[in-house]
Structure formats: structure tokens, C-alpha cells
Amino acid sequence: MPRTEKQWEEIRENRKAQIMETALELFANEGYYSTSISKIAKKAGISKGLMYNYFTSKEQLIREIIDKGIQDLATTFDQDEDGVLTDTEFHFMINKIFEILQENIRYWRLYFSLIMQASVHRLVHEGFAKLVPRLLDIQIHYFKKKGVADPLAEAIFFAAVLDGIAFNHVIDPDHFPVEKIKNLIIEKFSHINSENYET
Numbered sequence: 786m787p788r789t790e791k792q793w794e795e796i797r798e799n800r801k802a803q804i805m806e807t808a809l810e811l812f813a814n815e816g817y818y819s820t821s822i823s824k825i826a827k828k829a830g831i832s833k834g835l836m837y838n839y840f841t842s843k844e845q846l847i848r849e850i851i852d853k854g855i856q857d858l859a860t861t862f863d864q865d866e867d868g869v870l871t872d873t874e875f876h877f878m879i880n881k882i883f884e885i886l887q888e889n890i891r892y893w894r895l896y897f898s899l900i901m902q903a904s905v906h907r908l909v910h911e912g913f914a915k916l917v918p919r920l921l922d923i924q925i926h927y928f929k930k931k932g933v934a935d936p937l938a939e940a941i942f943f944a945a946v947l948d949g950i951a952f953n954h955v956i957d958p959d960h961f962p963v964e965k966i967k968n969l970i971i972e973k974f975s976h977i978n979s980e981n982y983e984t
Contacts, residue, residue, distance in 0.1 A: 801839050804829050805850050806892075813895040817847060817905050844908060851909040854896045855916055857885060862920050870927040875975050879967055882947065886954055887963070893955040920944075928974075943974055 788796075807829040811820040822843055826833045840846040861881040864874050886893050899905055924940035933939045950970070954961045 797839075800831070804831070804836065804839055805846070805853070808846050809850050809892070809895050809899060812847065812850070812902075812905070813898040817843075817899070817902055817908075822846075847905060848909055850896075851900060851905070854893075854900075858882060859916055859920060861885070863923055868923060868926070870923050872975055875927065876971055879970050882951065883954070883963055883967055886951055887958070890955050890958050893951070897952050897955060939974075946970070 804825065808820070808825045811825055811828065820843075822836055823833050825846075826836045829836075840849070861878045863870060864877060870878070900909070921937075921940055921944070924943060925936045928936040928939040928943075947970075950966055954963065954966075
């Protein structure tokens with residue numbers, strides 16, 4: 786029986802995900818510039834020509850890999866996408882971030898290793914530049930309503946804390962007290978002058 790259009794689309798998406806996972810591993814372990822399209826295709830078990838049916842270049846491939854990671858985490862920041870972070874959404878965000886990290890520790894370990902490469906960061910800077918201001922604005926608004934004297938500094942500090950915690954968690958998950966750390970973050974950042982907070 787001939788495959789339906791939906792089935793072909795699923796096959797395409799699965800193959801694309803396989804290529805991205807293979808490329809992520811090679812980029813992270815061997816370096817972006819040291820990894821060729823040919824090497825990715827060989828490890829993924831497809832021809833180099835077929836690779837170009839999914840990604841027009843190595844640059845497009847790396848950008849899609851990084852963008853997927855950014856979007857996976859960014860979707861936790863504002864559940865209803867109204868630009869306002871409530872206490873409930875804040876708690877959800879913290880829990881969801883750790884849930885996402887724990888679901889695939891290996892993926893995120895490779896991901897963080899990849900984005901720390903200076904050459905890669907230059908390539909994907911545009912994607913970060915588009916997303917970060919929006920997420921930062923949401924956090925600034927949240928901390929402003931909390932009565933924080935310098936909401937911008939608090940938002941940057943909060944983001945840096947999350948980055949550091951996420952990195953340490955994926956590097957050594959067996960010795961990382963997830964629940965205690967989550968509670969500390971929520972206690973530190975969601976109860977600042979909470980009597981001044983209006984939902």
C-alpha cells in the first residue's frame with residue numbers, strides 16, 4: 786500500500802531528527818569546523834546527496850540544532866504567551882526546565898559543549914540576538930512587579946544562575962540535588978517583596 790502524505794512527512798521528520806542528532810554528537814566531540822557533511826552523512830547512514838535534501842549547508846544544520854535547543858527551553862518562559870510571567874508560570878518554568886534537561890541528559894551535555902565553541906557562537910549569534918531580548922523583557926517585568934530595585938540586573942543574574950545550574954546538572958547529574966536546587970531558585974527569585982506583587 787502506498788504511503789500517505791502524512792507518513793512521508795513523518796519519515797522526513799524522523800530522518801531530519803536523526804541527522805541533527807548525529808551532527809550534534811560530531812560537532813560537540815570533534816568540533817564544528819573539523820566535522821564535514823560527508824562525515825555526518827556516513828555516520829547517519831545516508832548519502833551525502835540525500836543530506837542536502839534536508840539541509841542546504843553545514844551552517845543551516847548547526848543553526849537548526851542550536852535553534853531547536855533555544856526554542857525547547859524558551860517555550861517554558863511564558864505559558865500563555867502574553868508577555869507576563871506570573872508566580873504560577875514562574876514555578877512551572879523552573880520545574881519544566883529541569884524536566885526537559887533530565888529527559889535527555891546526553892543531548893544537553895552535547896548541546897552545551899557545542900555552544901561553548903567560540904566559532905559556533907559566532908555562527909548562531911543572530912538566533913540568540915532575536916530571542917534573548919524578548920525573554921529578558923518578560924523577566925524584567927516580573928522582577929519589577931516584585932519590587933526589585935534593579936529589575937534588569939536581577940533578570941541577568943537570574944539567567945546566569947539558570948545557565949550555571951543547567952550546565953552543572955547535565956555534567957554531573959548523579960551528584961546534583963535537583964529538587965533542593967529547584968526549591969532554592971523558587972525561594973530566591975519568586976518571593977522577593979512578594980507582598981508588592983500583583984497578578
